Amino acid sequence: MTIPTVRLGRPRRLRTDRLTTSWMLVALGTAAVSLTVRGVLPQPLWTSVHVVTLGVLTSSxxxxxxxxxxxxxxxxxTDTRSGRDATLRMLAFHASLVGLVAAMWTGQVVGTIAGAAAIGAVIAWHGLALVGAARTRLANRFAFVARYYIAAAAFLVVGCILAGFLTVAMFAAGAPAWLLAARDELTLAHALVNVGGWLGLSITGTIVTLGPTVLRTRIDPAALDLAIGALPALIAGIVVGAPP
Structure with a gap:
């Protein structure tokens, strides 16, 4: 009697990418409401921006x-960092984002700060996981991309900290005068580190290796060295560009 052979495939993972799709639908819905019905959506500008930048782009x-x-x-x-931990981070991120939106809609200062802090903690976890993986695994010559992702995560953590200060300036009745005076500068810095740092560096690091693959061509060997050397300059540019 022949015993059938059981093949062990890759472990099944939760399709967390579907959560990103849900945020795309939410973004379309909020945009439609904002354009057609005025005064119904709480914090319409903030919601329209952050549903896209956090719900769609950051999740992606x-x-x-x-x-x-x-x-x-x-x-x-089979590495827990490849499956379980990444899934937990995604679930924690989406739960934190829902809490942030709810707190922002109801004008809760503590809740909004807690939501921003929770998102920052998830991103810090993501960055530290990348650092640990880069140190413990034998990587190939394209592994420098992880440096871009690590730097990008650090910028978003800073952006979450700035979001806490902005929340106090926007909602807290007893906000200090210096914080109220710096609100515009904090808003600009918040946007710069999030869009230029988090999104910009993540996209730049990815496109160096993914671009030639999409175009079905070989990558220029000099491009790798240029990408490695460009990272410090890009980081410095974002830091210098942020208002003091």
């Missing part, structure tokens, strides 16, 4: 940056 970056880093750093599919 969390998903793809870990996917590419996992491949470039040769993490096996």
């Amino acid at each position: 970056v969390l998903q793809w940056s870990w996917y590419f880093a996992r491949a470039l750093l040769h993490l096996p599919a």
